[in-house]
Amino acid sequence: MGGVAPAFTQNMSKPTPLSLLDRSRTRIGESDAAALERTITRARSAESLGYHRFWVAEHHGVPGIASGSPAVLLAALGAATDTIRIGSGGVMLPNHAPLVIAEQFLMLEALYPGRVDLGVGRTLGFTPGVRRALRTELPAAERFADDLAELRSVLAGTAPITARPAANPPPPVFVLAMQRGLDFAGQAGLPAVVGGSLLRAPDALAQYRDRAGDKSHLIISADIMIAETRERARQLLLPEAWAMVRSRVTGEFGPLESVQSVMSQHPTPAQRAKVEDWLAGAIYGDATEVAAQLEELVARTGADEVMSTASTFADPDRDQADAALAAMMSP
Secondary structure, eight states: OOSOOOOOEEETTEEOOEEEEEOOBOBTTSOHHHHHHHHHHHHHHHHHHTOSEEEEOOOSSOTTBOOSOHHHHHHHHHHHOSSSEEEEEEEEGGGSOHHHHHHHHHHHHHHSTTOEEEEEEOOOOSSHHHHHHTTOOGGGGGGHHHHHHHHHHHHHTOSSSOOSSOOSSOOOEEEEOSHHHHHHHHHHTOOEEEOGGGGGOHHHHHHHHHHHGGGOOEEEEEOEEEOSSHHHHHHHHHHHHHHHHHHHHHSSOOOBOOHHHHHTOOOOHHHHHHHHHHHHTSEEESHHHHHHHHHHHHHHHTOSEEEEOOOOSOHHHHHHHHHHHHGGGOO
16 A cells, blocks of 8 residues: 555654544445444454544434444443543533433443543534434533533532442543534643644634643544555545535435445536545545655644544455554554
8 A cells, every 4th residue: 555654753752643433334235233343343453453542423313324322332342342442522412411421431431441531522413303302402502611511520520419430530521623612622621622624723723722731632533544546545435425415415414335336426516526625625545645644734733643534335445444544653
């Protein structure tokens, strides 16, 4: 895959930790259960490859994503692995009572001590129907700062109600951050996970570091894909890009189609432009090209860690990309 890529580093002695976020993407013609089994298999592989963290996400009523309950899935991942950190990327705090989240993750910490991360976000259900089903109202997102403070107090054992099982220390909390989320993370002095347009917003990232001070910790997330050539890596990203574009038409984010199926489509000029826009935000190429892109991104953002969120249709393609990216962690 383009030769042996150098480890990309913040400095010459400290390779940047690499992690994976797996959203349990479903595939055309497969069951949701197969997607969950694939996530567990990938977590085992990520551990053997030396990845720092393996995170899963919360999505409700989405045909293309099988994971609606991160805590339940993390219990299975913890049982299937031994050393890799496991966590949520993330639990959507407006959808749940802080006490319930705290109890779930304190339970996970008790079962898998020193390995559990609690990433939280403020995104509501994507559709009115999902929000009604979750009993979530739009103002819930405006309570995020208060709910975050309550969650942290319950985890720390300083709230009026004592959650069980107790854990000392409790699992660390991370904030999945768009602009306002980054503000909340900075004010609370918590690690932040950022992606998308924020990766090209140096002022916002600098402001976060100023607010968080010596507690700042920045994880940058991006769709990262490595293959034998840049064109092949681009092709492997097409199923995800096409699902995103199709969702704008169908109203549903659907299962992944094969690369061949996507390439046989006849997109409109507008759809083709949206695919290219999506790909422009990804990092892809052969190993040497991706290492150079990551070097630039880490240098530009001052990132402390990198988390890949990429997925593709075929398991062998995913496995090869994961292995190639993991190889960059070698000093």
